[in-house]
Amino acid sequence: xxxxxxxxxxxxxxxxxxxxxxxxxxxxxxxxxxxxxxxxxxxxxxxxxxxxxxxxxxxxxxxxxxxxxxxxxxxxxxxxxxxxxxxxxxxxxxxxxxxxxxxxxxxxxxxxxxxxxxxxxxxxxxxxxxxxxxxxxxxxxxxxxxxxxxxxxxxxxxxxxxxxxxxxxxxxxxxxxxxxxxxxxxxxxxxxxxxxxxxxxxxxxxxxxxxxxxxxxxxxxxxxxxxxxxxxxxxxxxxxxxxxxxx
Amino acid sequence: xxxxxxxxxxxxxxxxxxxxxxxxxxxxxxxxxxxxxxxxxxxxxxxxxxxxxxxxxxxxxxxxxxxxxxxxxxxxxxxxxxxxxxxxxxxxxxxxxxxxxxxxxxxxxxxxxxxxxxxxxxxxxxxxxxxxxxxxxxxxxxxxxxxxxxxxxxxxxxxxxxxxxxxxxxxxxxxxxxxxxxxxxxxxxxxxxxxxxxxxxxxxxxxxxxxxxxxxxxxxxxxxxxxxxxxxxxxxxxxxxxxxxxx
Numbered sequence: 201x202x203x204x205x206x207x208x209x210x211x212x213x214x215x216x217x218x219x220x221x222x223x224x225x226x227x228x229x230x231x232x233x234x235x236x237x238x239x240x241x242x243x244x245x246x247x248x249x250x251x252x253x254x255x256x257x258x259x260x261x262x263x264x265x266x267x268x269x270x271x272x273x274x275x276x277x278x279x280x281x282x283x284x285x286x287x288x289x290x291x292x293x294x295x296x297x298x299x300x301x302x303x304x305x306x307x308x309x310x311x312x313x314x315x316x317x318x319x320x321x322x323x324x325x326x327x328x329x330x331x332x333x334x335x336x337x338x339x340x341x342x343x344x345x346x347x348x349x350x351x352x353x354x355x356x357x358x359x360x361x362x363x364x365x366x367x368x369x370x371x372x373x374x375x376x377x378x379x380x381x382x383x384x385x386x387x388x389x390x391x392x393x394x395x396x397x398x399x400x401x402x403x404x405x406x407x408x409x410x411x412x413x414x415x416x417x418x419x420x421x422x423x424x425x426x427x428x429x430x431x432x433x434x435x436x437x438x439x440x441x442x443x444x445x446x447x
Numbered sequence: 448x449x450x451x452x453x454x455x456x457x458x459x460x461x462x463x464x465x466x467x468x469x470x471x472x473x474x475x476x477x478x479x480x481x482x483x484x485x486x487x488x489x490x491x492x493x494x495x496x497x498x499x500x501x502x503x504x505x506x507x508x509x510x511x512x513x514x515x516x517x518x519x520x521x522x523x524x525x526x527x528x529x530x531x532x533x534x535x536x537x538x539x540x541x542x543x544x545x546x547x548x549x550x551x552x553x554x555x556x557x558x559x560x561x562x563x564x565x566x567x568x569x570x571x572x573x574x575x576x577x578x579x580x581x582x583x584x585x586x587x588x589x590x591x592x593x594x595x596x597x598x599x600x601x602x603x604x605x606x607x608x609x610x611x612x613x614x615x616x617x618x619x620x621x622x623x624x625x626x627x628x629x630x631x632x633x634x635x636x637x638x639x640x641x642x643x644x645x646x647x648x649x650x651x652x653x654x655x656x657x658x659x660x661x662x663x664x665x666x667x668x669x670x671x672x673x674x675x676x677x678x679x680x681x682x683x684x685x686x687x688x689x690x691x692x693x694x
Contacts, residue, residue, distance in 0.1 A: 225597065230587040253592060289619045289673070296608070297615030337604075338613040340477040345500060350472065350600055357584075357601060361543070366585040368544030372536045426536070 204306040206359060207313040208352060209235045209271050211327055214319045216241045220251025221349035222316075223258035228353070229360035232257050236264045237271045240318075268315075272330055276310040277302065280331040281351055283322055283344055291333045298335040299358035314355055319348050374426050381430040389430050390417050396441045451553040453606060454560040455599060456482045456518050458574055461566045463488045467498025468596030469563075470505035475600070476607035479504050483511045484518045487565075515562075519577055523557040524549065527578040528598055530569055530591055538580045545582040546605035561602055566595050621673050628677040636677050636684075637664050643688045 208226060213219055213236060223234060236243065243264050252259050265271040272278055279298050293301060302312045314335065317323030328334070337346065337354055346354075374380060381389075394413055403409040425433070455473060460466055460483060470481060483490065490511050499506050512518040519525055526545050540548060549559045561582065564570030575581070584593065584601055593601075621627060628636075641660055650656040672680070 224592060227590045228586050228593055228597075255590065255592075289621065289671075291619050292617040294613055294615050300615075338607065338611050339475050340607070343474045343477075343502065345471060345502075346475055350475075350597070353597055353600065354604060360585065360587070364585050366541055368541050368547075370539040372538050374536065424536075 203230070203363070204309075205231055205233050206302060206306060207233045207235055207275060207311065208355070209237060209268075209313055209315045210239075210348070211237045211268060211315055211323060212240060212318045213348065214240045216243075216245035216247035217251040218319060218348045219245065219262075220248040220253070220255075220259070222352040223248070223252040223255040223262075225349050225353035226356050227255040227258050229356035231356050231359065232261055234258050234262045235271045236262065237268050238266060239264065268327060268330065272313060274311055275313040277305050277312045278315065278331045279313070279333045279335045280315040280317075280323055280328050281335045281337075281355065282317070282328075283336070283339075283346070288325060288328055288334070290328065290331060293333055293335050295335055295337050295354050295358045296361070298333070298355070299362035301333075303359065303362045316348060316351055316355075372424055378426040378428050381425040381427050385427065385430045386417075386420060386425065389420060389425075389433055392434055393437050396437055399441070400444070450477070450610070451556075452478055452480050453549060453553060454480045454482055454522060454558065455602070456484060456515075456560055456562045457486075457595070458484045458515060458562055458570060459487060459565045460563075460595065461487045463490075463492035463494035464498040465566060465595045466492065466509075467495040467500070467502075467506070469599040470495070470499045470502040470509075472596050472600035473603050474502040474505050476603035478603050478606065479508055481505050481509045482518045483509065484515050485513060486511065515574060515577065519560060521558055522560040524552050524559045525562065525578045526560070526580045526582045527562040527564075527570055527575050528582045528584075528602065529564070529575075530583070530586075530593070535572060535575055535581070537575065537578060540580055540582050542582055542584050542601050542605045543608070545580070545602070546609035548580075550606065550609045563595060563598055619671055625673040625675050628672040628674050632674065632677045633664075633667060633672065636667060636672075636680055639681055640684050643684055646688070 208222070208231065210219065210222065216239075219234070219236065219239070226232065226234060239245075241247075244259075249256075249259060263271075279293065279302065298314070302314075306312045315323060315327065315331065317327065335355065337351065339346065372380075390413070393416065397403070403412060420433075423429070455469070455478065457466060457469065463486075466481070466483065466486070473479065473481060486492075488494075491506075496503075496506060510518075526540065526549065545561070549561075553559045562570060562574065562578065564574065582602065584598065586593065619627075637660070640663065644650070650659060667680075670676070
């Protein structure tokens with residue numbers, strides 16, 4: 201089954217290159233359905249193709265409409281991005297919450313859409329009349345100048361993230377044929393080191409021995425040694441001690 | 448107290464305008480500390496100033512270093528962005544998990560940093576040697592062409608989001624002097640409507656009455672009426688019924 205996709209709708213965009221940048225931002229997150237309402241430039245548009253940087257699949261599928269009603273005719277749930285909340289009785293979602301709300305509807309078979317306004321002015325109140333909710337990206341209140349393609353990028357990113365199963369943290373991957381040292385190997389390494397340090401009375405004051413061993417153990421534990429690293433460090437300890445004895 | 452900030456480090460950036468776009472992306476999310484390592488263009492740079500679009504505070508604080516070591520000298524924890532995981536024994540974080548890991552360290556007094564590589568090639572393996580972990584934004588595997596400023600935007604966005612207390616959904620705000628209708632007002636409205644519909648035997652078949660009342664109640668409940676809307680709808684019902692009676 202093909203994953204359902206939201207339609208992203210650019211209302212009265214002013215610059216062709218922003219359509220290309222939006223297409224590129226969308227495809228980064230697997231989205232391909234872009235619609236324009238009353239663009240303020242000719243279409244097809246060379247600047248858009250240039251800025252799309254290989255995201256041809258988005259431009260090839262792109263649809264142009266004269267009115268917002270026509271662009272939304274087949275859509276069931278429509279959210280509109282605005283920079284500031286308006287005096288308009290709609291709930292306001294963060295970009296993340298919007299993706300979490302829209303994705304299950306899309307999976308349930310509804311066509312969902314997200315609107316973006318013209319570069320300079322954003323959506324007008326009248327553009328919001330067909331919308332179910334507002335999307336506003338939380339921004340630095342003293343400098344909120346997201347451009348059109350950046351707004352598209354963040355909405356597409358949150359859509360992708362809402363369905364993405366990437367582990368937040370992937371632990372260190374050992375090189376081919378190696379594995380992380382286990383705690384027995386770590387303890388043997390500490391024992392080897394401590395035995396050699398005992399011989400040279402490294403601790404000087406007897407009651408520092410326990411705390412220094414704890415510190416050395418902490419260093420080696422935090423280093424997440426591979427089995428090969430433990431082997432290497434045994435060799436280092438042995439060589440240094442041997443050099444001293446020979447010395 | 449001033450919020451601690453990460454240092455963002457652009458390693459061998461190739462185009463001045465990308466430094467400006469990165470500055471703008473950063474300031475949108477309240478970040479102002481940008482460093483360049485061995486930029487491939489002169490500094491100061493007119494294209495950077497132009498692309499920064501008012502984010503002067505970032506460019507004014509910007510520092511340029513000849514080597515990565517010098518740029519990281521005062522940093523305690525350093526994460527490096529790469530497009531693909533490398534064969535390098537470091538844990539890999541999503542952008543969100545990286546922000547969640549770095550923010551508490553910064554709040555604890557550590558200077559944290561995030562590295563970004565040159566536009567065309569990204570960071571080289573040698574650039575990663577001083578880093579604690581890798582950051583990779585999950586992307587469409589068939590088209591991953593985030594540009595430098597977009598990568599900076601997403602890292603800055605996640606940093607802001609990790610400390611942001613904006614409610615995911617802000618419910619509908621009633622206009623001045625109004626409030627959402629309560630359930631008693633809703634029930635009174637339904638009763639009024641049903642009484643009028645009873646008079647014209649709207650239901651036709653008696654056993655459809657209950658299910659149709661349920662449907663109408665659902666419609667009005669979902670509409671999240673204000674008290675003024677309930678008042679308005681009482682008037683609409685009354686007028687429609689009156690018209691019929693006069694007719």
